Amino acid sequence: MKPGYFEQAHQDERRRAEWKSLDEALIERTGSVAREGASLRITLGHLLIQAGSKLAGEQAQAEGRGQARNKQ
Numbered sequence: 001m002k003p004g005y006f007e008q009a010h011q012d013e014r015r016r017a018e019w020k021s022l023d024e025a026l027i028e029r030t031g032s033v034a035r036e037g038a039s040l041r042i043t044l045g046h047l048l049i050q051a052g053s054k055l056a057g058e059q060a061q062a063e064g065r066g067q068a069r070n071k072q
Helices: 005-071
Strands: none
């Protein structure tokens, strides 16, 4: 065996462990961000639906008032 083989193997193993922990942390963080993003998209979707419903209701009221005026 080459001199320093075990030391090099130990360093390589330590680097692999560091990269693995960094990868796991990144996956955990991006998963968290993805969950937060999904939650925000759902919230935004609900807000858009509510806004659309409100606008549709206001438009229906305005049309109703317009029809009432036309009947008079």
